[in-house]
Amino acid sequence: MGITERKEKQKLEIKKMILDASMKLFVEEGFEHVTMRKIADLIEYSPTTVYLYFKDKNEILYNLHELGFQKMGEKNQNLAEIENPLTRLFKMGENYIEFGLENPEFYDVMFIQHAPMQVLEQMENCDWKHGEIALNTLKQTVEECMQQGFLKKGNIDAASMSIWGMVHGLVSLAIRQRLDKLCPPANNFIGNANLKTMMRQSLNWFLNSVDQSGKKK
């Protein structure tokens, strides 16, 4: 029955068009410019048509949040080959910060906006799959670090949360303009080298202080 098959393909195509349009809007014009009507304009359909493919705006944002995790995953492909778990941990942090500063709109919908979590709450299996996966790879690395004496042994969950918290804290403060006026040269902006350098220094200080393996280097 090739006919329903084709129809489903068309349906998926339009879904993709909608998501592409949303992405274009929020990457190029920022989050608040992602509106149902502008999306409809871009794909040249009427606003209500969008509702035939997505339940509501939150569902669109949920899908964008998923695409964000996909994009972040791609950036993290350079981690697998790093043997030393502490070096890997540092690179993970560096990747995370870079991703956030380079893709502030994606970062926003992944870790700051309410919308995707609201969608999650109304699903039958309402786990935050993407968050769990990401956190688990962090935990794994933290565990390796503890086993090899790079990190003080202790509650792996607590330690992982510290580290995630730290990098998320830096990135989200930057994205929400809390560091613009605080970091030395007054004219910082997201993507600015100064900001990134400062954040890398913070990460560096943290991991150096935390490193228990005698004096490394």
Add this chain to the structure above:
Amino acid sequence: MGITERKEKQKLEIKKMILDASMKLFVEEGFEHVTMRKIADLIEYSPTTVYLYFKDKNEILYNLHELGFQKMGEKNQNLAEIENPLTRLFKMGENYIEFGLENPEFYDVMFIQHAPMQVLEQMENCDWKHGEIALNTLKQTVEECMQQGFLKKGNIDAASMSIWGMVHGLVSLAIRQRLDKLCPPANNFIGNANLKTMMRQSLNWFLNSVDQSGKKK
């Protein structure tokens, strides 16, 4: 000329009424329920009257953000008496986390929402005074910790940002529902003891790992 004086007092009173109404709304009903019309309803004036006392909604939110810092300052009065800088640092973190979990709406407008920073950008002297003051007391404590050998000596700014980043990261992840599904007992909610305990453990692990003063205790 007591007449213009009284008028100014009345003007201030209405300003206060507006801010009180806004606070009531966002504390009791959450951020997105703070609307100009609801504020007007509460103070029993027409919506446009609010604009005679505040330039726009952002300016109201800016004032709420200021009140938040005031409230946070009150909570931190228990710090002055703590001699040991590392103990003080821990208490600072604990206070910060508690404040965030107990006043999520205040925390939101202080450290997450765009609005207050947008107001700042259009002021002549556009420093983020409140942020700077708070960060400076943190820096001071970090410096003391370094001088007394509790923390690895290094860039004070970087170290301070690490610590602020960490606690802000934890609180903002919690406030934006990123920890609800992640922390063991599935039914976490803001204000929940589990969440708070987990965060304290993270803070604890962090500061213990970072502590350089031989084996304390």
Add this chain to the structure above:
DNA sequence: TTGGAAAATTAACGATGTTAAGTATTTTTA
């Protein structure tokens, strides 16, 4: 008492997300 400033209101504009009802289009059935 009246004229003018100050304070407050009404009405409206252009957005927003979303729903209900109606129209085209396409597919299935007789």
Add this chain to the structure above:
DNA sequence: TAAAAATACTTAACATCGTTAATTTTCCAA
């Protein structure tokens, strides 16, 4: 192939939002 049924899409509308312009009411001074 023509009628019936299902699908796809649009138009119109609702309630809400922040905000501005024009208008009315209130109040004080000459």
